[in-house]
Amino acid sequence: MSEFTLQNAVVVDGSGRTEGLRDVVVADGRVAAIGAELDVRGEAIDCRGAWLGPGFVDVHTHLREPGQEWKEDIATGSRAAAAGGYTAVVAMPNTDPAIDSGHLARYVADRGRQVGLVDVVPSGCITAGREGAKLAHLDELCDAGVVMFTDDGDTVADAGLLRRAMEYIAERDGVVVQHCVDAGLAAGGQVHEGEISSRLGMAGVPSEAEEIVIARDLALVRLTGVRYHAQHVSTAGAVALIAAAKAEGLPVTAEVTPHHLFFDHSYVADSNPLYKMMPPLRAPADVEAVRQGLRSGVIDVVATDHAPHADHEKDHAWEEAPFGVIGLEWAAAVVNTVMSLPPEDLFKVLSTVPAHIAGIPDQGRLEVGGPANLVVFDPEAATATSGTVSRSSNAPYLGLELRGAVIHTVYGGRFTVRDAGLVELLRTAG
Amino acid sequence: MKSLLTMEGVDRTTLDSLLDDADEFFEVIHRPIPKVPALRGKTVATMFFEPSTRTKLSFERAAKALSADTLSFSPGTSSLKKGESLKDTVLTVQAMGADLMVVRHTSTGAAWRVAEWTGLPVVNGGDGAHQHPTQALLDSLTLRQHFGALDGLRIAIVGDIRHSRVARSDVWAFTTLGAEVTLIAPPTLLPTDLSGWPVATSTDLDEVLSEFDAIYLLRVQAERGGASVFPSVAEYRQRFGMTDARFSRLKPDTIVLHPGPMIRGIEIDAGVADDPRCKVLEQVTNGVAVRMAVLFQLLGGTRDE
Known part of the structure; x- marks a missing residue:
């Protein structure tokens, strides 16, 4: 070689x-x-x-395969990841079918190996079909090597069901990964609730929609002891909740996306769906809070939430366009531009800590x-x-x-x- | 002005000019032969992605009274249902030879996107709960005809402000033309954050009822909002409806406006709806006149007859 x-x-x-x-x-x-x-x-x-330094590791990537290959597939997503300096990505399970059983997780990992450009690490659903009704085949997923469990794209709403998942996953040393958006508070929500949503006449997603899910989940973490990871933290209140949980010693980590570090909700004012994602772009004070949270270590990692959608899907009016933006290729540059972190911190939030959270042994380290x-x-x-x-x-x-x-x-x-x-x-x- | 997408930020000179032209076209549509050749050879496409009867008819009536041709698009007959993007749909109609598009859509921002994709002059015929600028023009024309000017008028807008593109348009037009606007609604129907809106608000119609020169009633929009926003329609009528009793307590020269369709028995009692001080039908006629003015100005029509 x-x-x-x-x-x-x-x-x-x-x-x-x-x-x-x-x-x-x-x-x-x-x-x-x-x-x-x-x-x-x-x-x-x-x-x-x-x-x-060690190659970047993304704990939140949508590769869209199987099922939505017109948006992205494991080959094109791996290519984008490599271009962004990544050597491993955790593939989100909201594919079609959703990754809720062992053979599906193995398929994703196998395809990743065939492509061979980055480690493609499957995550698994918490509930069968991401339907929030009953547990996914957590046993098979664990046996297939899955560490991160999430219904990403949806929040596990049923606290009883989530508690059982947490108890199971804690015993298997996995991580419960939550997309934190309360479906009732965010119903019909398109943009951050505030001055701009009111002016645009669109239903808002209040900060509280994120914060009450995190607050509830932290109570369940206290109850079950599971490792817990909050996805795409976007509000000042959420940062404060995570900080308090860490001070208490709960086994909690959190991520922020490049877009929530870079943009505030003023970008949605001309209602171009390029800026439409969930959670939505927030107020300037929230952007400042997530930047500060990343700097102080309350937020552990930057994760892209790379969410490809084809042009013909975004070429609609705002409310009919899907949520999501891509970010693998620019994540490090965005962090560098916004935060000007010293090199050891840049690699910490983009490589070492994400590799640790996702439990990927050959990533996030550089040693002879x-x-x-x-x-x-x-x-x-x-x-x-x-x-x-x-x-x-x-x-x-x-x-x-x-x-x-x-x-x-x-x-x-x-x-x-x-x-x-x-x-x-x-x-x-x- | 290349397109008419919003009332926010449109200056007084522009509004006055559109209303002055509308006055002229108001005269035209009351002639024995209500038609002028101003836009002969031009094609106006009405792209209504949200079902509408009166607004679409009004635009088509306005276009025809200016001798423009019309192309009419409605979602029930379109390939949108087959999954075509909005962009492909409007580019298809543009390729057939439209000179201007009137766009109505259930989503905020649709008209902006169409203007960006096509480069054509675009009139926003209503986008979600965001803007409906020609409604604001026809409302302003109705008030101006009745009072001579809007300067110093006190106007209440009552009802579902949160989900109303009419309110979001009227607020800017009325205040730019010199009126004072008060929004009156239960808290669940007011926008959550009114920073920067040039308005006062109240949640008690009866307390402020006698202060206004005009009361603008909004329809109770069961199809928007979706979730339950007040305990019952009966309670809404009792607190915010323009009942006969409430109507009798208005100043004697106060007029009532409504964008239509009126739901009699909820936001307006039949006796009020049929009273001469209710200007709903005048609003409808003025709708044709202001839309003629807008099409005329955007398509650079000629006044030579």
Whole structure:
């Protein structure tokens, strides 16, 4: 197998970042050496001071396969992930059919391996068919290696059912992952409830729709002891709830999306469905709160909620267009642009901690002898926002000026992105 | 003005100009031969993605009175039901040769998107609970005909403000033309956040009833909102309906407006609906006149006859 030497990078590993520049030698799919001015093995590639760390890991990706391949499939979604510096993504189970039994989870993982561009890690449903009525085949899903359980896209509304799921999943050392939107409060809701929803005459999704689900779930976490992960936290009140739960010592983690870090609800004022997602873009004070939450560690990770929809589905008036935006390709750049995190923190929220939450052993670490899943990210380079390699183009970032570019992505010791371009192998993958 | 999409932000000069033209067209439609050749050769497409009878008829009447041709689209006969995108649908009609589109849709923002996709002049014929600018123009014309001007008028808008594109349009037109507007509704039917709206609000109609020059009643829209928004229709009538008893307590020269269709016995008693101070039919006629003015201005019609 190939070997190469990445030279002159700020290297971020489990212990933090290096002082000064280092080289990383990759050989036979593994990290062979990390050090200053190492002997070159294979091709020498100058990273020119960019940041080199473990490949990014997304705990919230919609790959749409099986069932909605006109939006995205495991090949095109893997391609977009690689382009964004990812070496692993957790595939959400709201496919058609929903991933609610073992063979379906194995199918997703198998397809991911066939494509071979990132680890495609299946998550599983909490309830059968995501219908919220009875438990999914949690036993089979656990046996198939599923760690994260969610009805994402819908909230598990029945507290009794959720409690039983939590008790089961706690014993199997899984994570209950909740899409936190109260269906009653958010009924018909299109945008954040407030000045703009009132002006537009659209039903609002109040912040409380998110917060009461989190508050209830935290009570159940206290009861069951399950590991719990709140998806796409978007309100100041939700950040406060998570902070209090962590202070109490509950086993809770939370994610924020790039779009909730970047945009506020003023972007929906001209009702372009490109900005339509659930939870909705919130008020400026909420955006400030989630940024602060990420900075302080209350929010553990950035997760994309990459949600592809075809143009013909978004080419409707707002209320008929589906919820969701894509984000894999720009997530790191958005975080870098908005937050200007130091390299060790950027890799923490985009790689180390997400890998830990999702329980993916070969990801989120960079060490000699470990697997060569890594990314070289230049925080000063301009971000390419002229197009996408996803099958869908519902990306609110296109045309924006962002800072930071993925220069190289290495998956299993092999380049998937080289010199800020997808390698040829990749271009034909979809 | 390239398109007429919203009343918010439309300045007084523009409103006055549209209403002045509407006055002229009001005269035209009362002629023995109510037709002028101003838009001969132009084609107006009425794209009604939400069922409507009167607004669509009114636009078509206005177009024909200006000698424009009309293309009529309604969702029951369309390929939308087969899953075609809104964009493909409007581009298809554009390809048939429309010069202007009138768009009505159940969703906020539909007319904006159509304007963006087609590049055509677009008139928003009502988008969700957002805007219905020609309704605001015809309401303004009705008030102007009756009172001479809107300056200093005190106008109450009563009813389901939260789900009303009529209220969201009238608020801006009336206040830009110099009136004071009070929104009166139960709390469940007021918008949740009125920051930036140039209005007063009240939840007690009886308390403020005698202060107004005009009372604008909104229809109780059972099909919007969906969820139960007040305990009973009877209770609504008792607190917010323009009953005969309440009508008798208005100032003697106060007029009543309603966008139609009226639900007699709920928001308006039959005796009020049939009283000469209820201007509903005048509003309907004025609807044709203001829509002629809008089509005329957007399509750059000529006054030569």
